Amino acid sequence: MNLTLRVWRQKNSITSGQFVEYAAKDISPDMSFLEMLDVVNEGLILSGEEQIAFDHDCREGICGMCSLVINGKPHGALPATTTCQLHMRFFKDGDTITIEPWRASAFPVIKDLVVDRTAFDRIIQSGGYVSVSTGGAPDGNAIPIPKEDADKAFDAAACIGCGACVAACKNASAMLFVSAKVSHLSLLPQGKVEETRRVLNMIGQMDAEGFGNCTNIGSCEAACPKEISLDNIARMNRLYAKALLKNKLS
Amino acid sequence: MAASAESLQRISAAGLMLQLWRSSLGKKYVMAITGLMLFGFVVVHMIGNLQFFGDATLINEYAESLKSKPPILWGARFGLLAAAMLHITAAIQLAHSNRRARPVGYDGGKVVASTLANRTIIVSGLTVFAFIVFHLAHFTIGWVNADLLKLTDAAGHHDVRGMMIAGFSNPLVSIFYVVSVGLLCLHLSHGVASIFQSLGLRSKKTEANLKKLALVAAIILFFGFCAIPIAVMADLIK
Incomplete structure (x- = not known):
């Protein structure tokens, strides 16, 4: 050709x-x-x-x-x-x-077609992890997790952090990426513990990096090579409201 | 990070509001909640308007009953004004930060998966705002034609029905009205479904129904509001 x-x-x-x-x-x-x-x-x-x-x-x-x-x-x-x-x-x-x-x-x-995506790394550093201080990896089935939760967490974990969601969004919003990370960790018992801190800090970092806002169009979902769903953004919206209130009331 | 220790400290109610307003997600909550309030008003307003087609004095009595309870009337007016101001201010700030986030566009093609309604949401919103200012000046304050507010019916009530007929007899007023209501409904066909996503209440299962709800609401509102100027212009009303 x-x-x-x-x-x-x-x-x-x-x-x-x-x-x-x-x-x-x-x-x-x-x-x-x-x-x-x-x-x-x-x-x-x-x-x-x-x-x-x-x-x-x-x-x-x-x-x-x-x-x-x-x-x-x-x-x-x-x-x-x-x-x-x-x-x-x-x-x-x-x-x-x-x-x-x-x-x-x-x-x-x-340079040319290469962009600096370290903003994503800083968002992960702000809360996209589970703090485990000691011990080896637990046995696979030691913690019972409902199949539905495991499936949803796994679907969110499929995010490879390429940034296509940001590239597709007319507002250059990173909501799909951040929500995939928040969902993936918060749906599992290991990550649930730090849910409040995680969602507040990751969204704080996302805003500080200068990404845009979600206008609920779905370009990100359409462009995502791993088919990450907008449901994750809805979940993040819920978790953020919950975290703000919990933070206020605790 | 410094922010992490800080953000987990106990904060006051005012601090919470400020944190909400400053965050991208919090501002979307404001958009959704004020949008829901304004949508609720529009629905009630349409139902009120449709009494135009009832008995000649029905809508006049309805207007009189609204005005007979000043605390509720003014409470609602100030509540709606505050909701509208917050909705518009948040929208402008969000649009501004969105533009800053994508200073350079692409050469190839339109936004993936977008619709006319969501691409034009800012334009439709601002046009509707300009219309509301005119609409209030016209039918509520009487800046356009003070005589409209002096009309009375046989029972001595303000003749709202007569005012609507007189107002919509002007083709320019009717055309502006129909175009603005059309833009409002375009706005709502994206906005009503968007409320649920911004508040985290949408999922793959409910998505199709929420989109239908928004579309059906927009269509009903369009015909509900436009029936009056169309009926007046078509000389169907005595």
Whole structure:
């Protein structure tokens, strides 16, 4: 296949960027989107030009490192799929593909298509964990957990923290990410203990990072490669109200 | 973090309110609760209005009965004014921080999974606000035409029915009314369902029904309100 790429090129976080057109020639439909970019980059190296910088790691859809807004959609138009798992057979020969970085003031562009997502790390540091001071890991079934709760917690835990929710949201809101983490931990007995502190601190940090607010549209849910549900945001909204009152009354 | 120790300290009621107002989620609670109050008012207002189609003096007596209890009337007026002010202030602040969070947009395409109602929520809200100011000036305060408030019926009550007929006989007033009510209903078709999500009361199971509830409420309100100017303009009312 032969494609035309319109790629966002930006030298660093200070300079402004612009779209640059590249021809991607002789692309196999069996290549992943990232492999296609690898081929384009090899061509750029041979001609002595600067490669296109993009984030990637596991390339099997589980690490959350790859990003890219492809034709206006985070991770491309294929639902429940990360960019690394998106294959070129989903495009047509002769297509023009626009490739942009995640856009959010909390995710500044580092270079080209690479953005700084450490805001998510700081949110996790503010409460996205269970404090265990001593002892080894308990036996798997030592703590009985209802199957329904375990399933909901597991669905929330599927979040890979890629930031597609922020990228998709017109307000660059991180609610889906934060609510997935809050839900995943608060649904389980180990995480329940620190529920109040966790939800207050994580939302405090989320606001401090400059993410936007939820306008209940559901773009995040539609774009999420792990299909994290808006139910988690509803749960977080409940838990936050509960935490504020508990904090007041305790 | 410093915030963690601080946020778990006991706080006063005023402190709680301030914390609510300052947080993204708290402000959404304010939007939802004030939105619910205003929605409740709109429903009651429509039911009140529909008495226009009853006996010639029915709506006049209804208006008289509302005015006969000043503490309730003024309590409701101040409550609604406060709700409207909080709703608008929170909305503007939220919209401002949303714009700051996404200073650069995308080149390709519209917002994923969005609808006309939720993309235009701010515009519809502000237009409705401008309409309400005119509407109060027109039918409550009498700035537009003071004579409208001086009309009386046979029983000596303020002739609300006559005032509505006179007001809506002006095509510009009727058109502005219908367009504004249309925008209000567009606003509510997203807003009413949104109340439940912001307060954490929505789930996958209830989602479809909540969306239907919002849509049906919006449609009923639209026809309920617009029936009057349409009936007046079509000369169906004597």
